[in-house]
Amino acid sequence: MSDTSSYSGPAPVARSPITPGPTRVGDGALSLNDESSVGKLLVHAPVDGPMAGALGTRFGRTAREAGDDTLVVGSGPGEWLVVASVQDLPKLTTWLEQQGEGDPGLVSVVDVTHGRAMMRLTGQAAADVLAKLTAVDLSDSVVPDGGAFRSSVARVATDVIRDDSGGIATSDRPSYLLHCERSSGQYLWDAVVDAGGEFGLTTRGATS
Amino acid sequence: MMLVPCPWCGPRNVAEFRYVGESSARPDPATTSASDWRTYLYTRRNPCDWIKETWYHRMGCRQYFGLERHTMTNRTRPAESSR
Ligand SMILES: [Zn+2]
Numbered sequence: 349m350s351d352t353s354s355y356s357g358p359a360p361v362a363r364s365p366i367t368p369g370p371t372r373v374g375d376g377a378l379s380l381n382d383e384s385s386v387g388k389l390l391v392h393a394p395v396d397g398p399m400a401g402a403l404g405t406r407f408g409r410t411a412r413e414a415g416d417d418t419l420v421v422g423s424g425p426g427e428w429l430v431v432a433s434v435q436d437l438p439k440l441t442t443w444l445e446q447q448g449e450g451d452p453g454l455v456s457v458v459d460v461t462h463g464r465a466m467m468r469l470t471g472q473a474a475a476d477v478l479a480k481l482t483a484v485d486l487s488d489s490v491v492p493d494g495g496a497f498r499s500s501v502a503r504v505a506t507d508v509i510r511d512d513s514g515g516i517a518t519s520d521r522p523s524y525l526l527h528c529e530r531s532s533g534q535y536l537w538d539a540v541v542d543a544g545g546e547f548g549l550t551t552r553g554a555t556s
Numbered sequence: 557m558m559l560v561p562c563p564w565c566g567p568r569n570v571a572e573f574r575y576v577g578e579s580s581a582r583p584d585p586a587t588t589s590a591s592d593w594r595t596y597l598y599t600r601r602n603p604c605d606w607i608k609e610t611w612y613h614r615m616g617c618r619q620y621f622g623l624e625r626h627t628m629t630n631r632t633r634p635a636e637s638s639r
Contacts, residue, residue: 407564407617424617424618424619425564425617425619427618483568483569484568497565497616498565498615498616498617498618499565499568499572499615499616500569500571500572500615503571505614505615505616
């Protein structure tokens with residue numbers, strides 16, 4: 349792996365695969381934002397080793413340090429998705445690799461920022477929109493704030509991450525991150541826009 | 557629709573999985589005969605009964621796991637060592 353810690357140039361450009369299409373403006377109660385340009389690291393490590401301890405969460409749950417922008421998602425057994433700003437990725441990668449050195453198992457840290465699409469669906473009706481696209485029960489008892497699962501969403505293998513506090517000034521409303529392969533991003537976006545139409549969805553494309 | 561009980565994710569639609577096939581013990585390649593190896597690769601028991609199978613949860617946890625399924629009723633139950 350290249351030495352990312354010595355990189356000092358401008359922050360790399362992370363272009364979204366999603367063309368948002370005509371902006372839909374609802375009443376603002378339900379929004380879909382393209383967050384594909386947010387940094388994403390994929391970590392593989394043994395389920396119960398020191399790396400898992402350093403990441404601080406497990407399959408099906410997320411962790412966020414208080415006041416920190418970095419979100420750690422237990423996206424699979426022995427698999428984590430670390431979501432952070434692109435500017436933070438070099439130091440985060442270095443830190444993760446240091447944790448991995450102490451782990452006797454096989455550990456990998458891969459930057460998948462450019463390979464994935466990510467969007468955020470926020471609003472009281474968010475679960476109703478997703479219920480049209482996935483079979484998993486999204487009630488609070490099954491997927492509370494801080495819950496995560498991967499399943500078929502509009503027939504795309506998608507990480508669904510309940511992250512209410514990450515919603516934009518909407519901590520009282522449910523907010524879901526949807527994360528999938530880059531090549532499926534446009535399709536998933538269009539599917540969510542279509543499903544959200546009847547709920548008055550407002551869309552917003554990538555900000556960078 | 558058939559629900560497949562993933563040991564990691566719980567019951568999910570069968571469309572999320574890849575069916576790997578009937579599980580059987582792999583002979584030691586160093587000592588096996590050509591005939592036994594061919595049987596291992598290509599011959600399945602295919603009974604009308606409970607069989608042990610391997611499934612892959614491709615749209616979920618991306619893990620392979622064992623499952624017992626009744627080939628007549630499609631009822632499923634966890635295999636003894638399912639993970
Ligand atoms: Zn699974």
